[in-house]
Amino acid sequence: MGKLLQRLSDASRSGVYRVARPDEVLDATKRSRLQVTRIALQGVRDKSALLASVGRALRFPSWFGANWDALEDCLTDLSWIEAPGHVLLLQASAGLTQDDFTVFADVLGSAARHWAARGKPFFAVFIDGPANLPPLMRDRVPAP
Numbered sequence: 001m002g003k004l005l006q007r008l009s010d011a012s013r014s015g016v017y018r019v020a021r022p023d024e025v026l027d028a029t030k031r032s033r034l035q036v037t038r039i040a041l042q043g044v045r046d047k048s049a050l051l052a053s054v055g056r057a058l059r060f061p062s063w064f065g066a067n068w069d070a071l072e073d074c075l076t077d078l079s080w081i082e083a084p085g086h087v088l089l090l091q092a093s094a095g096l097t098q099d100d101f102t103v104f105a106d107v108l109g110s111a112a113r114h115w116a117a118r119g120k121p122f123f124a125v126f127i128d129g130p131a132n133l134p135p136l137m138r139d140r141v142p143a144p
Contacts, residue, residue, distance in 0.1 A: 018129030085121030
């Protein structure tokens, strides 16, 4: 098992991170049982579009209320997706307002803590995400 897959399989390290490119995450998880969900956020500029994109990608149930509390409820349930852990790959989040991004990241962090307490990995990984998010792999040397 590679170092990145070990990290993504470790529930205690669940959280919200950033990576430069999705390839490493996709390669590392290719043969694992982790559920990897790519969430494209191109063109998403507001909370409503963000919640709709996440809901579609994760196949939220019809009772999803399309608000922050309902997002947290669904992210801390995910009973409709059988998997030993979850990795959300979020692309093109730059169109979100700072406020929406901050609340979204907080909700994702709360979901990660929820799952970590239950021994199930949950990672939200922003591709080319903001510098204030920790890198998924701290010991990676950037490609030239």
